[in-house]
Amino acid sequence: MSAQAEGLVVAPRRRLRDNAVVVALRGSHQAIFGGAVLSVVILIALLAPWIAPYGEHERVGEVFEPPSSAHWLGLDDGGFDMVSLMMFGTRVSLIVGFSAALVAMLIGGSVGIIAGFFGGRTDTLLMRITDYFISIPDLPLMIVVAAVWGRSLRNIILIIGVIYWTSTARVVRAQVKSVRERGYIRRTRVLGASNMRLIVRHVLPQVAPLLVATSVLMVAYAIFAETAIAFLGLGDPSATSWGLLIENAFARDAITVGAWWAIVPPGIAVAIVVVALTMLGTAIEDALNPRLRVSHVSVRRFKLRAAPPRPEDET
């Protein structure tokens, strides 16, 4: 840390381009595909008010009018243009996805770092709490909380974030535990660095990529969870999300009318975004650690279960 030490070793400037993870990602088809799809979707979300052919609340024809050259995806249950609604829906769904993932990242990251860094009783206590939350099924819990808190976008974001932090906490904790024991951290501690400094300067940079990978996947789960909450009538009625579009069409008998155009597009959109995010997230995870034990294969049950230890872990 002294000037002398810096003089001896000329630290190479760290560029994002040369980062091992970024290099690995550039070679991964999954990452490129996922990233490309995601960029397009984000662009649509950002530009929705300008590129949408009609307004969000603009009646342009009859209820459930079938697709035509003027309205490629027909009209929904209120006579609104589905293409426009889909674009505005992208906005809301992505906002929910990213904000909820951020909330989960903040809570899960803090819990994971504190538990992993301090160890001992703090660790046991925090991990016990995490285990309980993992064991309680999340959709019913979300429903119960949403039913009591009321229907608003902010509540939905908070609910998803507050319930989905557990997997982040576990992944981060495991990483922090191994980082903590590394030589340079011990040496810095001996030099008199405070816990705060150790965490911010030395632990956080080491777990940051992992935190990003988990959070990318979390965005997918959050978007998914939002469609479920909206479908159960607990969504924000004023915020047109993909989930709300499915719910509205279903509730207003689109099935009986045979208006597939009001239901099919939002479902496909959710699937595309979820697949893209999953590809990107798992690609980052693979790049970080090819032998990572955590497998995020399922949107529905991505959590790390408080599973019995496997035999090979003991060795």
Next chain:
Amino acid sequence: MRSTEYVVRRIAFAFATIFVAATLNFVIFRAAPGDATTAMRCLSCTDEVRAQLRQELGLDKSKFQQYVIYLKDLAHGDLGRSFQNRQPVLPQLWQPLKNTLPMLLLGTFFSILFGLITGVVAAWRRGTLPERLSVWTGLAFFSLPTQWLGIMLILYLADPLGLPTNGISDPYLSFSNPSLWAEFTDRLSHMVLPSLTLGLVLFGEYTLITRSALLETFGEDYVLTARAKGLTTWQVVRTHAFRNSLLPITTLIFISLGFITAGSILIEAVFNYPGIGLLTYQSVFQKDYPMLQGAFLVITASVVIANLIADLLYIKLDPRIVE
């Protein structure tokens, strides 16, 4: 010795989880701004009616007292009375739970069936198009919203297959004094689409786990021996590899059973199937909080118990884990 300790620990953890869920249940509903009487939004409620309701629900006591009373009632199986029909909650939960269970079992059967087929194909034809196809189909179905897939089945599969899409049985069937067999097939036909939705949504997980379990056993020495003595690939898969890959699959079944009890909420809402999920959905709509609390507790308990069975089964099947 160690295995007894492991079993005791898992059971204690399961009970603790249910206790935590029950406490959460209390905290969430009591910590909300206002209380149950304001949330009911009853227009005819005068202040006296509210006061009476508050007294009846015990809301006039301190929070701690309320918590103690709540736990005591819970221990006696008293989950309060439904706001909707003023009847005790607990007895009203059994029938829906009984309706949900066979549907979930059929759904699990579907997902195992699809998962095993695609998983075996993927492992057997490793590195080829069939592998990628079967794995990606599974992942694609994973990524579809459950409720949306259910609606798609109603739109595109119900008519060609002549399957009902609503409820648990034909309400007019009873007029014709049906035979037991007719009643059974009627129930079964109402179960097919909801179960199929579950099966499709979940089979990808079985695909992946079957595939990796098979690939792992393919690397074992006894498989090499089997190959060396001249068995065909199919014979090796059938008699050697498949049997040993059943372990992870069995445990996954129980983990899923617990999970899908919760996941059935969306499916039952789509198909109007009167199970525990639909009950949850309806109590949200009717703001029937005691019912919602009860349903949440029952669902959590089923999930926790299914996970417990999975854990216990695991040591039965693979005693190495407690060593």
